[in-house]
Amino acid sequence: MTQLDHQVHSVGPEVAGLRTFKFIAFLYGIAAYLAFFVTILYAIGFVTGLVVPKTIDKTIDIGTQASTTEAVIINLLLMSLFAVQHSVMARHQFKAWWTQFVPKPVERSTYVLLASLSLLLLFWQWRPLPAVIWSVEDPDLAVTLVTLSFAGWVLVFTSTYLINHFELFGLHQVTNHLIGKETPPPRFKTPLLYNFVRHPIYLGFIIAFWAAPTMTAGHLLFAAVTTLYIFVGIALEEHDLVALFGDEYRQYKQRVSMLIPWRRSL
Numbered sequence: 001m002t003q004l005d006h007q008v009h010s011v012g013p014e015v016a017g018l019r020t021f022k023f024i025a026f027l028y029g030i031a032a033y034l035a036f037f038v039t040i041l042y043a044i045g046f047v048t049g050l051v052v053p054k055t056i057d058k059t060i061d062i063g064t065q066a067s068t069t070e071a072v073i074i075n076l077l078l079m080s081l082f083a084v085q086h087s088v089m090a091r092h093q094f095k096a097w098w099t100q101f102v103p104k105p106v107e108r109s110t111y112v113l114l115a116s117l118s119l120l121l122l123f124w125q126w127r128p129l130p131a132v133i134w135s136v137e138d139p140d141l142a143v144t145l146v147t148l149s150f151a152g153w154v155l156v157f158t159s160t161y162l163i164n165h166f167e168l169f170g171l172h173q174v175t176n177h178l179i180g181k182e183t184p185p186p187r188f189k190t191p192l193l194y195n196f197v198r199h200p201i202y203l204g205f206i207i208a209f210w211a212a213p214t215m216t217a218g219h220l221l222f223a224a225v226t227t228l229y230i231f232v233g234i235a236l237e238e239h240d241l242v243a244l245f246g247d248e249y250r251q252y253k254q255r256v257s258m259l260i261p262w263r264r265s266l
């Protein structure tokens with residue numbers, strides 16, 4: 001018997017099954033990551049009103065025009081669904097409960113996939129409210145605002161890479177699982193931008209949502225509710241970060257402002 005034959009024979013059905021599971025988990029992680037990527041690209045088009053067919057201000061379904069009340073209620077429900085899914089499933093207690101049913105290596109990917117699906121539902125079912133709140137006539141100022149909005153998206157992306165892009169979106173976990181490497185516990189980090197504000201990703205979203213040359217009622221509703229939600233999200237996240245990193249995070253909170261650089265309180 002050659003060495004190779006020996007290796008093949010020594011791989012029992014359990015080991016082979018585990019390998020298959022690891023590989024399927026890896027493919028699932030990649031699929032969830034791709035779903036996130038498509039969703040975030042669509043989100044840029046949806047908010048800026050560029051390239052994509054359905055945007056915050058433009059519906060492709062001209063036949064069904066919702067009344068203002070109907071539109072506000074539906075939009076609030078869509079945003080609430082995302083907020084509840086995104087916040088509840090990120091909590092430590094929820095993770096401890098649902099990893100009884102969802103294998104731990106794919107927990108983050110499943111979270112990312114469900115967050116992407118609830119966002120895609122929002123984009124699909126969003127009801128525009130076209131009343132104009134402000135419209136910038138000066139072309140230079142309008143271009144500046146669009147550029148600022150894109151700068152917000154760049155800030156979001158850059159910050160995810162600073163904190164750990166692939167861990168945040170589950171790829172790190174499924175890759176480690178595939179190669180049999182233990183995923184290390186979360187580490188407290190303050191890379192670059194995190195020395196100016198504690199939440200550069202959320203700051204990027206706020207800039208991207210508010211910097212609009214034409215602000216409609218629908219866009220304003222979206223920007224106002226998501227900003228409010230970001231503040232709730234920060235309170236929940238920081239509660240967990242203090243529980244996780246203790247004094248290290250408490251001192252960080254005293255040293256670095258939440259969202260506005262060089263300001264103590266916010």
Ligand SMILES: C[S@@+](CC[C@H](N)C(=O)[O-])C[C@H]1O[C@@H](n2cnc3c(N)ncnc32)[C@H](O)[C@@H]1O
Nearest residue numbers: 159187188189190194198199200201202203241
């Ligand atoms: C979507 S990210 C947002 C990070 C940050 N709030 C921001 O806006 O840039 C959320 C994850 O980042 C983690 N996180 C936030 N700040 C961190 C820090 N300074 N060091 C390590 N992890 C952090 C949280 O525990 C959470 O899992």
